[in-house]
Amino acid sequence: MNHQTATLERPSDGEVEHDETAALIASDKVEGTSVYNEGGEKLGQIENFMVGKRSGRVEYAVLSFGGVLGLGKNHYPIPWDRLDYSVRLRGYVVDIDKDRLKDAPSYESERPPQFGADYAVGVRSFYGVPY
């Protein structure tokens, strides 16, 4: 994940540091953040993200959006490495168009997968992210 987050804090000398980048981000700040494709089209928002219990590594963030009648497979796990932060859009950008997204690993809110190592490998494979 590539957060080019410009903090909005104003240093004491009065100069705005547009390119200042904090190294860490809070989990609850990621949740609820909007997600766009490279065309600036909004895809949905980050519902939550999955962390390896032992490794402490974020495997993927879950993009969610209202499906048809609020039903359907509207949860899409996306590898952390494939999410870039856009200061302009104030949200994450993932390089995938909506048509391609239809074939991506996804699940219904009511039917989450087992989230095992195999599932994580499948997600990485779809998005071309090496393990």
Add this chain to the structure above:
Amino acid sequence: MNHQTATLERPSDGEVEHDETAALIASDKVEGTSVYNEGGEKLGQIENFMVGKRSGRVEYAVLSFGGVLGLGKNHYPIPWDRLDYSVRLRGYVVDIDKDRLKDAPSYESERPPQFGADYAVGVRSFYGVPY
């Protein structure tokens, strides 16, 4: 983080798998989970946790509790590796007593630190976790 989480799902053969361990945990499941010391004394709960934007690694979870009059330095970052999950307590256990915790890195809710790499190193150092 060592989650010995027994899932409560019942496999199709009817046998309950008490020791089944899912590899991943959802971010919003970690948030709000109680934290105990090794004596079973409740210290507080996980408020959120901090993730390296580029690395995708969880640096530490933030233990919070109501301070005196709800004020004071009541936010304690604890390295992910130092949190173990107790199925019995249904919460995380960290091997530190309350007296020792007083000397741990901490901050007020209203005055969060910069959360840079230096801060993360300080936290790891206090808890004896190698980088």
